[in-house]
Amino acid sequence: MLRLEQVSVLRRGRALLDDVSLTVAPGELVALVGPNGAGKTTILRAALGLVRPSRGAVRLGEASVDSLSPRERAAHVAWLPQHSTGGEDLPAVEVVMTARFRFDEPLAVCEREARGALSRVGAAAVATRALGSLSGGERQRVALAALLAQATPTLLADEPANHLDPAQQIDVYRLLGELWREGKSVVCVTHDVNLLRHLGEASRVRVAGIAQGRLCFELPLDSGELPSALGELFGLNMHALSLNGQRVLLPERGA
16 A cells, blocks of 8 residues: 655745645555646655655555665555666666566576566567667557566556557556556556546546645546546646547637
8 A cells, every 4th residue: 555644845945745645555546647747756756765755754555665675665666757767778678677676586587577577568579679779669668567577566657658659558558457457556647637548447547636736636537527627727628528438538728
C-alpha cells in the first residue's frame, strides 16, 4: 500500500504539494490528471523518496519512505519517468538488467528475467542494440521492460505514452491494464483521460484531479460527474460523447 498523509512540499517559497492525502491500496489503479505544473510528478517523486515532504508523511506499507534504503524502496515500488536518461551505449537488455539491482541473483538469471520483460513488451528484437540507437517508441518499450523486470507490487508511470504514436499509446495502456488485473497497484500520470479506457474496467479506475498542488477530486473513470470535474480542473467545457459504446471526453475552451 502507498499512502501520502497530508503531504506538503515547499520549494523556494512555492508549494509544489499542499496538504495532499492519497491512498493506493493493493490492486488499485489511480490516474493523476491536471494541468502542467499541478504537482502530479511531485507526488510520484515523493512516493519514491526522491522528494522530502516539508510536512506530512509518505508510507510504503507500514514503513516511512525515509526509513527505507534504496534497495528496500526498490522492492516496493518501480518508476517509469517521463524521460529516461543514461545508458546510451549499453545494449537494451543490459539497461533492463540494471532494474534488478535489488536482487541477489546469478547474472544468467538476471539476463533471463530481463529478456522475458523485453519479450512481454514486444521489444525482444532490440535486446542487443545500443539504447542510443533506438527510436523513441523502442526506448519507451525498453523503459517499460525495466519497470516489469524490477518486479514490484506498485508501479508508478509518468506519462507512459509520451512521444508514442497512437497505436503504441494504446499498447502501453493495455499492458498497464494487464499488469493491474494481475494484481499490481498502478499510479499513472496522464494528460489524455481518453487513453485510460484502454486499461479496461472503467468503474475500477480512480481518477484523481490535481491543481496548484492540491487534490481537487477523486472519481471513478465512468462517473457521470467526471466531465464537469475535469472541465473545472482545466478551465474548459468538457463534452461526453459515445463512440462504439465507450464514453469519450472532448474539450472545448469556453468563451
